[in-house]
Amino acid sequence: MAFKIRAATKEDCKEIFRMITELAVFEKMPDQVKISHEELESSGFCENPLFGCLVAEVPEEHKSKEGFTVVGYGLYFYTYSTWRGRALHLEDLYVMPEFRGRGIGKSILSKVAEVAKKMQCARLQLSVLNWNTPSRDFYAAKGAQDLTAAEGWHLIRFDGQSLDNLANDAPKD
Numbered sequence: 001m002a003f004k005i006r007a008a009t010k011e012d013c014k015e016i017f018r019m020i021t022e023l024a025v026f027e028k029m030p031d032q033v034k035i036s037h038e039e040l041e042s043s044g045f046c047e048n049p050l051f052g053c054l055v056a057e058v059p060e061e062h063k064s065k066e067g068f069t070v071v072g073y074g075l076y077f078y079t080y081s082t083w084r085g086r087a088l089h090l091e092d093l094y095v096m097p098e099f100r101g102r103g104i105g106k107s108i109l110s111k112v113a114e115v116a117k118k119m120q121c122a123r124l125q126l127s128v129l130n131w132n133t134p135s136r137d138f139y140a141a142k143g144a145q146d147l148t149a150a151e152g153w154h155l156i157r158f159d160g161q162s163l164d165n166l167a168n169d170a171p172k173d
């Protein structure tokens with residue numbers, strides 16, 4: 001099946017948001033999505049965008065059962081390693097179920113790697129849930145290292161009350 005991987009535009013945000021919610025359902029955490037497509041538009045398509053996004057598009061004749069032609073996405077942003085310098089974090093990689101196994105996911109991942117190389121990033125990194133063995137195997141087959149297994153890193157987060165508490169405790173200037 002023919003498909004194209006291209007940079008997302010502001011007009012794609014409704015479709016990206018739809019697939020973000022599909023991915024959250026797949027990840028068994030649908031209630032965790034608190035943003036909207038407007039938030040994607042304002043954070044990603046402004047003077048200093050906070051993320052970049054590639055989408056996979058199929059021709060009209062191959063649209064999904066529900067009529068969608070944007071069928072996958074990879075959303076990324078830049079981060080910085082004090083050991084290695086510029087790095088790219090892939091936040092989401094998703095292909096709609098009926099379009100899987102046709103090379104779309106691999107193509108999005110390769111295009112994201114191309115972006116990383118163009119931006120002189122030393123690394124492309126991401127997090128994947130422990131039980132998501134198909135995706136862990138997919139990344140491993142492409143040559144990724146599992147840092148939790150190899151080096152024992154934990155993913156740590158402050159949000160909600162814990163973030164408020166920390167910020168409120170900041171020394172006043």
Ligand SMILES: CC(C)(COP(=O)(O)OP(=O)(O)OC[C@H]1O[C@@H](n2cnc3c(N)ncnc32)[C@H](O)[C@@H]1OP(=O)(O)O)[C@@H](O)C(=O)NCCC(=O)NCCS
Pocket residue numbers: 023026092093094095096099100101102103104105106107126127128129132134135138141
């Ligand atoms: C992970 C994911 C993006 C892969 O996308 P995809 O388009 O299915 O993957 P591809 O077809 O490009 O490649 C999958 C690889 O698995 C193999 N494969 C075989 N059958 C497959 C199937 N039914 N589904 C997926 N992959 C299959 C392919 O042959 C390919 O191997 P290769 O590179 O050696 O040829 C997609 O499965 C997905 O969206 N999963 C749910 C969300 C998810 O887990 N995202 C990652 C979270 S971090």
